[in-house]
Amino acid sequence: MKLSLNNASKKRLTQDTGYKKRLKALCILCSLFCACAVLSGAARPLTHKVYIKTLNAGRYQLMVNNRPYIVRGVCYNPIPIGKNHEYDWWSDAHKPWMVDGKRMKEMGINTVRIYQAGEDPEKVKAVIRDLYDNYGIRVILGHWLGFWEYPCPFYGHKDFRDRVKQQVLDMVNLYKDEPGILMWILGNENNYSCLNMVRPWSNDEIDNEPDPQKQKKMRATIYYSFVNELAGQIHAIDPNHPVALGNGELIGLDVANEVCPDVDLVACIIYRGKTFGNLFNSLKATFDKPILLSEFGADCYDAYLGQEDQNMQAFFLQSQWRQIYDNVANSKKGAGNCIGGTMFEWTDEWWKHSESDPESWLVHDTESNWTNGSYYFDIKAKGNKNMNEEWFGIVALSNTEKEEGIDARIPRKAYYVIREFWKNPQKEIKLKR
Amino acid sequence: MKRIIVMSLLMMLSVSWVSAQETASSPAKEFVVFTDKNARDNHFIPSGWMGDYGDLKLNDQAMDNPHTGTTSLEFTYTAKKSQGSGWAGVYWQNPANNWGSKKGGFDLTGMTKLTFWARGAKGGETIQKFVIGGIKGTYSDSSTIEFGPVELTDTWKQYTVNLAGKDLSYISGGFGWVTTADLNPEGCTFYVDDIKFEADPTMKPQVRQPESMPFYVYSDRSSIKNHFIPSGWMGDYGDIKYEGSSKEDPYLGDTCIKVTYSGKISQGARWAGIYWQNPANNWGSVDAGYDLSKATKLTFWARGAKGGERIEEFKVGGIMGEFSDSDVASVGPVILNKEWTQYSIDLKGKDMSYIIGGFCWATNIDVNPEGATFYLDEIKFE
Numbered sequence: 001m002k003l004s005l006n007n008a009s010k011k012r013l014t015q016d017t018g019y020k021k022r023l024k025a026l027c028i029l030c031s032l033f034c035a036c037a038v039l040s041g042a043a044r045p046l047t048h049k050v051y052i053k054t055l056n057a058g059r060y061q062l063m064v065n066n067r068p069y070i071v072r073g074v075c076y077n078p079i080p081i082g083k084n085h086e087y088d089w090w091s092d093a094h095k096p097w098m099v100d101g102k103r104m105k106e107m108g109i110n111t112v113r114i115y116q117a118g119e120d121p122e123k124v125k126a127v128i129r130d131l132y133d134n135y136g137i138r139v140i141l142g143h144w145l146g147f148w149e150y151p152c153p154f155y156g157h158k159d160f161r162d163r164v165k166q167q168v169l170d171m172v173n174l175y176k177d178e179p180g181i182l183m184w185i186l187g188n189e190n191n192y193s194c195l196n197m198v199r200p201w202s203n204d205e206i207d208n209e210p211d212p213q214k215q216k217k218m219r220a221t222i223y224y225s226f227v228n229e230l231a232g233q234i235h236a237i238d239p240n241h242p243v244a245l246g247n248g249e250l251i252g253l254d255v256a257n258e259v260c261p262d263v264d265l266v267a268c269i270i271y272r273g274k275t276f277g278n279l280f281n282s283l284k285a286t287f288d289k290p291i292l293l294s295e296f297g298a299d300c301y302d303a304y305l306g307q308e309d310q311n312m313q314a315f316f317l318q319s320q321w322r323q324i325y326d327n328v329a330n331s332k333k334g335a336g337n338c339i340g341g342t343m344f345e346w347t348d349e350w351w352k353h354s355e356s357d358p359e360s361w362l363v364h365d366t367e368s369n370w371t372n373g374s375y376y377f378d379i380k381a382k383g384n385k386n387m388n389e390e391w392f393g394i395v396a397l398s399n400t401e402k403e404e405g406i407d408a409r410i411p412r413k414a415y416y417v418i419r420e421f422w423k424n425p426q427k428e429i430k431l432k433r
Numbered sequence: 434m435k436r437i438i439v440m441s442l443l444m445m446l447s448v449s450w451v452s453a454q455e456t457a458s459s460p461a462k463e464f465v466v467f468t469d470k471n472a473r474d475n476h477f478i479p480s481g482w483m484g485d486y487g488d489l490k491l492n493d494q495a496m497d498n499p500h501t502g503t504t505s506l507e508f509t510y511t512a513k514k515s516q517g518s519g520w521a522g523v524y525w526q527n528p529a530n531n532w533g534s535k536k537g538g539f540d541l542t543g544m545t546k547l548t549f550w551a552r553g554a555k556g557g558e559t560i561q562k563f564v565i566g567g568i569k570g571t572y573s574d575s576s577t578i579e580f581g582p583v584e585l586t587d588t589w590k591q592y593t594v595n596l597a598g599k600d601l602s603y604i605s606g607g608f609g610w611v612t613t614a615d616l617n618p619e620g621c622t623f624y625v626d627d628i629k630f631e632a633d634p635t636m637k638p639q640v641r642q643p644e645s646m647p648f649y650v651y652s653d654r655s656s657i658k659n660h661f662i663p664s665g666w667m668g669d670y671g672d673i674k675y676e677g678s679s680k681e682d683p684y685l686g687d688t689c690i691k692v693t694y695s696g697k698i699s700q701g702a703r704w705a706g707i708y709w710q711n712p713a714n715n716w717g718s719v720d721a722g723y724d725l726s727k728a729t730k731l732t733f734w735a736r737g738a739k740g741g742e743r744i745e746e747f748k749v750g751g752i753m754g755e756f757s758d759s760d761v762a763s764v765g766p767v768i769l770n771k772e773w774t775q776y777s778i779d780l781k782g783k784d785m786s787y788i789i790g791g792f793c794w795a796t797n798i799d800v801n802p803e804g805a806t807f808y809l810d811e812i813k814f815e
Contacts, residue, residue, distance in 0.1 A: 069444035214742065272753055278760055278784040285782040373716045374753035 046289025048179055049240050052264050052290055052339075059336030060240075060265075060290035061329040064138075064182070070328055071182070071292060071340025072422055073140065074104065074394060077349065080407050081399050086349035090118035090127055094405035097127050098134070103395065105135040105247060107176050107415055108422040111182055112138040113294060113342035121174045140294075141175060142185035142246065142340065143168050145227075153190065155223045156203030156260060168230050169237065176238040183241050185267045186227050187293060189248030194219035231262040244292060250279065253287040260287075265339065267294035269370060273374025274319040278336035280327045293341030296320055300412055301388035303361035303368045303381035308391070310413035312377050317343060317414045318421055325425045334407035343418075347409065348393035362399070365390050394418070464541060466525055466549075466607040466628035469502040470494050476539065477607035479506065481524030481532065481568075484611070487515025488620070489523065499625035500550040500589045509622045520561070522611030524568070531605050533570015538605030539769055540582065545597040546638035547578075547608065549628040556587030558621035559657055562712070565594060567719075568606035575600040577719055579712060582616070596630070597671035598638030612637075614679050615654045616637050628759045643726040643786075645760070650709050650733075650792045650812035653686040654678035661791035663690075665708025665716065665752075668795070671699025672804070673707065684734040684773045684810035694796060696804035704745075706795030708752065709812075713787050717754015722787035728814035731778040731792065738806035740771030744796045747777055752790035759787040766800070769807055780814075 016158075050069075053061045062069045078089050078096045089096060104112070112131065117124045131137040146153045146164045154160035167187070175181055193199040195216055202219070209215050224245075231243040242264035245256060249270060256263070266289050270276060276293075283291055298316035302309040324341045327334030353365035368385035378386040394415050398408035465474040470493045482489055488511040495507035495586050510521055527537045547565055560583045567577035580594045612621070654677055666673055672695045679691035694705055711721050731749050744767045751761035760783040764776060781794040792812050796805060 212768065213764075216766070272757065274755075277757055281784065282760065282782075372753065374757060375717060376755045377755070379716070379718075430780060 005425075009433055020294070024377060047090075050182055050242060052242055055336070057336065058284060058288060059329040060161045062290070062339040062341065069110075069330070069339075070129045070325075070389065071111045071342065072109055073113055073139075073340060073342030074327060075111055075295060075342050075345040076112040076114055077345065078347050078406075079349050079351060081397055082358075083349050084355055084358070084361055085349075090120065090123040092259065092406070095130065096135065096140050096406045099404050099406060100395075101131045101135040101137055103409060103411065104137060104346070107411075107419045108396075109137060110141060111138045111340070111342060112346070113185070115188065116144050117141055117175065119170055119347070124175065125178060126179045128175065128180040132178075135399055137180070137261065138182040139178075139180050140185055140244075141171065142188065143171060145187045145190055147187065147193070147232075151268065152199050152201040154201055154203070155193075155195060155226055156201060156206060156219070161226050162267075165233070169233060172234050172238050173207075176241065179265070181211040181241055183244055183265075185244045185246045185292075186230055187246040188295075189269050190246065191220070191252040192248050194252055195225050218253060220252045221259060224256040224397040225259045227256075228260040231264070235262060244294070245289075246294060250282055250286055253283070257287040266291060267288040267292045269295040271296060271372055271374065273298075273372070273376065274316055276320070276323050280337055284335055284337060288337075290337050290339050292339050292383050293320075293324060293343075295344045296341060297392055298372055298375060299388040300393075300414070301366060301368075302378045302392035303366075303386045303388060304378035306366065312375075313412065314414040314417040318417050321418060321421055322425070343394070345392050345394070347395055350390055350397065350398050352389040359395065362401070435667075438440035441513065449627050461543070462632050464544060464630040466540070466547070466630065467506070468627055468629070469499075469504050474503075477525035478529040479525050480513045480529035481526045481606070481609065484518040484521040485512075485514050485516045485614075486521060488513050488521050488756055491523070492764065495624060498589075498624075499529050500552075500624075501767045502626075505550075505624045505626035506658050507622065507624050508610075510612060510617060510620050512617050512620040514614055519615065519718070520611060520613040522609060524609040525607045526568070527605050527607060531568070531572075533568045533572050533574075533605065536572050536573065537604050538574070539607075541604050541630055543632050544601055545633050546629035547594045547596060547628070547630050548591055549608070550589050550591050550626045551583070551585055551587035552589045553587055553642040554622035554624075555686045556585065558585045558623045559583070559612060559616040560585065560623070560653070561616055562610070563592070564596065564606070564609040564611065566601070566604050566606055567609075572603070574606055575603040577721070579721060584657055586677065586694035589599070589624075589626070593750075595636055595639045597605075597636040601630075615659075616657070617797050618655055618678075641724050641806050642658075644814075646727050646815055648723070648725060648728065648814040649798075650731075650814070651677075651690060651809065652811065652813070653683075654688040655685075661709035661711050662713040663707050665710050665790070665793070666795075667708065668702035668705040669698055669700045670705060672697050672705050675707065677716070679808065681808065683808075684736075689808050689810035691806070691808050692794070693806045694801065694803055694804050696798045698798060703799065704795060704797035706746075706793060708790050710752070711789055711791065715752075717752050717756050717758075717789060719789075720756045722756060722758065722789045723791070724786050725785040725814050728780050728785050730773055730780050731812070731814050733812040734773050734775050735767070736773045736808050736812045737769030737771060738808070740769065742805035743767070743800040744769065744794050744805075744807070744809050745800065746793070747776065747778065747791075748793040748795070750783075750785070750788050750790055751779065751793070756787075756789065758790055760784040773810070785814075 048065045050064050055062045109217050127141050206218050234243050244267035245263045246267045298313045300310050300313035322409045327338035329336050351361040354360035368388050370387045371384040395409040396413045401408040467475050470557035491507040492507040494504045499505040526560045531537050562579045565578040566574035568574045576599045648659045652658045675694040676691040695700045746763050746765035748763040750758035752758045762778050762783050762788035764778045
């Protein structure tokens with residue numbers, strides 16, 4: 001056995017006797033191998049197998065390295081004050097994810113959901129590795145599936161689908177071997193486009209159909225079949241990670257049930273206030289797959305009283321997490337088909353109210369532009385507009401202080417309440433609201 | 434001997450003192466809302482006139498056949514829609530005219546029922562609901578309990594509202610009633626007497642029972658079978674004209690619903706719709722869902738005035754609030770025929786155990802550029 005050791009190592013080796021020498025040499029060899037592998041990045045440790053385990057009575061459990069894993073996650077898009085969604089935070093020299101990852105770990109977060117990877121693969125890999133290697137936080141990586149492309153996502157056109165498919169497969173090929181990857185989410189609320197509610201699209205065949213209900217079904221069939229095709233092809237190149245279908249509410253899943261056998265789970269965006277209602281049982285009856293609550297939560301601004309209300313946010317989030325835990329596989333209370341959630345979101349985003357007005361990105365806007373009666377404490381706000389898009393952060397951003405070069409993070413009450421909840425999900429914590 | 438007499442007197446005094454103490458500390462068995470005008474134990478005043486208050490007349494000293502005492506309360510409702518509401522009612526408040534802006538009310542913890550006596554002048558008068566609590570404001574009542582609809586008889590009858598298990602720690606609206614012009618097209622006269630809360634230990638908290646099928650949202654204008662109120666006007670509500678008593682070729686019975694959507698974009702929303710709610714205007718703030726677990730579908734009949742009107746969605750449930758509907762189901766878009774056509778919303782597998790929003794339609798200007806007029810009838814859960 002030829003070893004290439006430095007002088008100090010050689011000196012120590014000569015002092016040891018036979019067996020000890022061999023053992024020590026082996027250890028050093030292993031250490032060197034690992035160090036080289038980490039430094040080079042070319043030979044990272046083997047990817048961890050992530051899969052869904054089906055238990056009795058239609059219960060589902062997410063498994064990571066053969067161990068049950070409940071996703072205690074958060075949606076992550078750390079846009080600093082004064083920037084908008086076009087900001088490339090992956091390239092931020094101050095590495096905001098390092099500050100955030102530390103605080104997330106302290107809270108108990110084990111997963112972040114990122115809607116789509118940045119453009120530079122090396123920087124994306126660096127973020128995934130930093131979060132995983134330093135804090136044990138895994139990444140759910142998503143893809144918009146061209147939802148925001150101008151003028152609309154042409155799911156009814158093959159050339160559009162082919163282009164999106166290539167992007168998705170490129171993403172999987174690039175990151176599938178990262179140990180920090182947990183799963184893939186395809187789309188977000190793209191199903192609403194099938195109902196013409198947002199980003200409407202069509203093709204000649206659909207346009208020629210006079211019955212609007214059939215048109216809706218045709219669009220849904222095209223879209224969900226495309227997602228299923230992607231899921232199948234992802235599995236062919238990456239057998240180690242589940243593929244989730246991103247979906248707004250449960251709308252359209254009756255169609256997905258017919259055409260999505262290759263999808264492993266559903267990642268639902270749900271804003272129903274303090275309760276998810278019968279979501280879990282309803283999913284079982286419609287599309288019997290595991291569910292990740294991939295976007296849910298509450299804002300912390302009382303639009304009626306015109307003031308921040310951290311109690312309100314903490315109240316809703318605690319209630320939501322309690323229901324998630326009631327419905328995971330090992331709970332006796334619920335449907336057993338929930339694998340966890342990624343709450344919306346880690347930091348406030350100050351650009352959201354007026355995304356085209358750079359001046360407003362410097363202002364923490366308090367004007368609401370949508371309504372949701374489920375968040376009933378401030379539903380009496382003018383025009384019932386009670387949802388404040390810029391106030392969903394579990395941590396607030398400071399516009400006066402910096403920490404390690406980025407806007408200082410100020411944990412809100414929800415941070416502490418959910419941290420305590422995760423420590424002991426059985427314990428009842430009485431909140432003010 | 435003197436000592437014995439003194440001892441006896443002391444003992445008698447002592448016994449009478451103890452019994453007075455017991456009376457003072459033992460919980461009250463009843464708490465009067467209203468018995469006779471000027472009765473000393475009246476605690477609430479029938480001051481809260483609502484809706485078409487111009488249609489109401491109150492004789493608070495009706496001598497004609499009171500239930501007990503010398504008088505009862507006589508209400509006359511003309512159904513003339515003086516204020517354009519189509520409904521009217523009266524709340525008994527404390528203090529008078531307190532709509533939650535003043536501190537008043539009573540802690541009625543321990544009371545388990547409210548009883549009252551009522552009769553109609555002719556019999557057949559329909560009261561949409563009687564209500565206890567429910568006043569909202571800075572000083573909101575701690576509960577809302579509703580009872581009804583009730584079809585009165587021409588003789589006195591006692592009604593009991595179960596309050597067991599309800600939070601009665603603050604009640605400023607001790608009693609109230611509401612009825613509508615649709616339920617009483619010719620108006621009505623009725624009498625109320627001896628309204629009181631009682632502490633009856635035999636009362637147990639009411640368990641919500643699944644409703645029997647069929648369960649109507651709308652049968653006919655004056656039908657006591659109607660269960661939800663078309664109160665949830667949404668979007669461009671100024672574009673909507675609603676007639677719950679159209680006689681233009683109803684599918685069944687005397688009347689049907691006629692909806693005219695002008696498409697004028699009055700509120701700038703570009704869409705409009707109506708939710709049928711229980712109670713009226715309940716967007717999930719009042720715990721009043723029906724248990725419709727036995728329903729497997731909702732059916733309704735619809736037709737367009739011209740044919741071709743497009744309704745984007747007909748829906749059941751879906752109201753989200755502090756008390757959310759347990760599920761949602763919908764059908765649409767639907768292009769209406771000129772002839773009556775039955776539509777169905779499949780509820781199999783749905784959780785219909787708690788429904789506030791019994792029915793809903795919504796459409797928009799983009800699919801009805803000229804607006805739309807359409808008719809609905811026989812909306813029911815089966």
